[in-house]
Amino acid sequence: MKPLLTLKEHGILRAALQAGVPNVDCSLDLGRTTTTVAVGAEGWNWQGQLFPYLETCNDRTIYYWVDESFQPVSRYTTSLIKLVPTQWGPPTFEIDGIKMLPTAHTSPYADAERKVALIQPRGKVILDTCGGLGYFAAWCMQGQARQVLSYEKNPDVIWLRSLNPWSPQTDDVLSLTLGDICEQIVSLPGGSVDAILHDPPRFGIAGELYSQAFYDQLARALKRKGKLFHYTGAPNKLTSGRDVPNEVATRLRRAGFVTELNGDGVLAVKS
Secondary structure: OOEEEEEEHHHHHHHHHHHHHOOOEEOOOOOOOEEEEEEEEEEEOOEEEEEEEOOOOOOOOEOOOEEEEEEOOOOEOOEEEEEOOOOOOOEEEEEEEEEOOOOOOOOOOHHHHHHHHOOOOOOOEEEOOOOOOOHHHHHHHOOOOOOEEEEEEOOHHHHHHHHHOOOOOOOEEEEEEEEOOHHHHOOOOOEEEEEEEEEOOOOOOOHHOOOOHHHHHHHHHEEEEEEEEEEEOOOHHHHOOOOOEEEHHHHHHHHOOEEEEEEOOEEEOOO
């Protein structure tokens, strides 16, 4: 494992150096575990390797060790993709500065736990339409899902997952497909999944994932009585002029679902 640094952990290392403390406990995997680090003037030593202190450490950046230096966990291909630390440990991520997971009041990992519980994953085949960092998939696996079919269209987001200790590894239960679910869903057999988790980017970025045609495909792939949780967020109707949750609920009902608003999304059951 390669170390990950945030401003908080780097500050712990610097404070120990200034205090003349030879060893300090901190986390080098975004809060998953705690480890002991030897601190010295030339750098800090962990698992037999000497690492330098950062000259500049920004508060909204996670740094990873690559090519003998610490670099931000970010990439720019068609858009700026960045892993962003949170006060709880599990990170969120941003695309062109737009936060992709809710973090204002709770950990994005705990938020995913609550939403996955709504579809009761135990023993089910679950479609995870927009995989992101994989937090939905992680809780499906912990909830003893039989199979999780996860899709993510952005290869840079999959790269973020490879560096994020909170993202699950693929195995016999979890498959991760690089592809656009709008294109991929037509290849799923009818009635082949027991539940669906749909966590799309906001409407203005990915309107096709809120379309009637796509919802009809979700209904086709889902078994009768199967549950769907659709994250919508809580966009400001005064500024956007839209009531996205109720628009979503209306389209889902047209596709054959019974719906109810639930937190920052819509919980639906195929009738």
